[in-house]
Amino acid sequence: MESHLELLIKLQQIDTLILRKQLLINEIPLKITNAELPLKEEESALIKLKQKREAIEKKRRDKERELDDLNEKLKKLKARTSEIKTNKEYQAHLKEIESTEKELYRLEDEILIIMEEIETFSQDMKLAEEKIKSLKNKVDAIKEKIEKEISELQKELVSLKEKRGKIVESLNMETYNLYMSLMESRGGLAVAEVKEEVCQGCNMNIPPQLYVEIKKNEEIIQCPQCHRILYYKGTT
Numbered sequence: 001m002e003s004h005l006e007l008l009i010k011l012q013q014i015d016t017l018i019l020r021k022q023l024l025i026n027e028i029p030l031k032i033t034n035a036e037l038p039l040k041e042e043e044s045a046l047i048k049l050k051q052k053r054e055a056i057e058k059k060r061r062d063k064e065r066e067l068d069d070l071n072e073k074l075k076k077l078k079a080r081t082s083e084i085k086t087n088k089e090y091q092a093h094l095k096e097i098e099s100t101e102k103e104l105y106r107l108e109d110e111i112l113i114i115m116e117e118i119e120t121f122s123q124d125m126k127l128a129e130e131k132i133k134s135l136k137n138k139v140d141a142i143k144e145k146i147e148k149e150i151s152e153l154q155k156e157l158v159s160l161k162e163k164r165g166k167i168v169e170s171l172n173m174e175t176y177n178l179y180m181s182l183m184e185s186r187g188g189l190a191v192a193e194v195k196e197e198v199c200q201g202c203n204m205n206i207p208p209q210l211y212v213e214i215k216k217n218e219e220i221i222q223c224p225q226c227h228r229i230l231y232y233k234g235t236t
């Protein structure tokens with residue numbers, strides 16, 4: 001039969017593994033958030049592009065309406081030409097037609113520029129959409145990998161907890177309670193090795209007399225400073 005000390009050493013090894021695996025599981029949501037970050041950024045960039053394109057399309061519609069009005073105006077002006085009587089009136093009329101046409105050309109140029117801008121926005125949006133698609137694939141792959149990791153970790157936890165249960169059954173209540181209270185107050189390390197007369201839990205030098213006792217690995221001896229349960233592994 002194993003001594004209580006041997007059982008405690010094993011229990012500590014198992015609990016250290018359990019803590020480590022639980023830490024890994026706890027880190028997973030952050031891992032997912034980090035993996036999703038570039039995707040989220042690209043998605044919000046796309047939304048901004050869409051908003052900009054919508055605004056500029058509205059501008060185009062406004063300009064086109066203006067253009068229609070000017071065309072209408074020009075048509076009416078030209079239709080009135082035959083009604084003009086005097087030369088002076090005729091000169092003024094021609095001037096008005098000319099300035100309306102100028103305005104019309106200016107508007108047409110503006111609309112062309114706007115169309116080019118819309119085209120650029122559309123291309124940028126297409127690029128962003130492609131990027132989003134590839135980022136989504138990446139995130140999905142990462143999530144799939146992480147899910148496998150979680151299920152692997154959980155399986156390992158189940159088997160560790162089973163082993164733990166068997167050890168705990170063999171311990172008496174007093175020893176187990178001591179162990180658990182040390183686990184809680186000493187950051188998850190209740191059983192510490194003594195190496196070259198130093199407690200590996202708190203780095204305190206162990207008095208020679210006590211060291212001799214610890215080296216026997218027979219009884220439960222606690223560190224005078226941190227109260228962790230001490231054991232000796234040997235020089236190898």
Ligand SMILES: [Zn+2]
Pocket residue numbers: 199200201202203204223224225226227228
């Ligand atoms: Zn100590």
